[in-house]
Amino acid sequence: MMSTMAIRLEVTPKDGNWGFDISEREAMLPKGTVDNTVERVYKELPVWEEELSRTRARYEQIVKDLADKYPTENLLLVTHGEGVGVALSSFRKGAVVCEVDYCGYVELRRPIFKKDQSFTAGEFEVLTNAGQTGVKYSDLKEL
Structure with missing residues (x-):
């Protein structure tokens, strides 16, 4: 930021x-x-x-851009806590990040479909469980 x-x-x-x-x-x-x-x-x-909203939008876009640039690769993106929080809140509907511990992480996955010589990607899925990865959050639907 x-x-x-x-x-x-x-x-x-x-x-x-x-x-x-x-x-x-x-x-x-x-x-x-x-x-x-x-x-x-x-x-x-x-x-x-x-602005904070612009920072968060930039973090979300960089995840998408890099994933699209390397659709068949596994990526490790290293960032600050805000970027980790955005990776969760942007791709898990209703998630509100409360805290990101030092070395906290989020695991994202999305399906990739190959047709001829091009790729199409599905939506990101967050594989992170609350608290187990150093990211504390709440789901709005649970509140």
């Missing part, structure tokens, strides 16, 4: 410009570390003071 909800105000740049240049950071890594053939899903960082 590119906002003061996640980043302390005293470490944020006053003008909102982080000066973070991806190419410059890649150049700092040992040669051969970065795979330059990979097409980035996002070309630039989010704008500073991103």
Whole structure:
């Protein structure tokens, strides 16, 4: 989250410009570390003071975009607690996330159908059980 909800105000740049240049950071890594053939899903960082609803929509979209980009692969997406919470609340109708523990996780699955040389995907299913994965939530229908 590119906002003061996640980043302390005293470490944020006053003008909102982080000066973070991806190419410059890649150049700092040992040669051969970065795979330059990979097409980035996002070309630039989010704008500073991103609204919470926009952050959550971005997290949900990145899960969908990466799953669509690699439809036959198992993916491990590593993120912060907000992203884990969004992975549950976006794909489990009526789920309200209360807390995500350090190293909490959500497991998603969706059916993939192959026809000729193309793929079609079904809806995501959340395989997480309440509390067993470090994600505490309630289902609205249970309240």
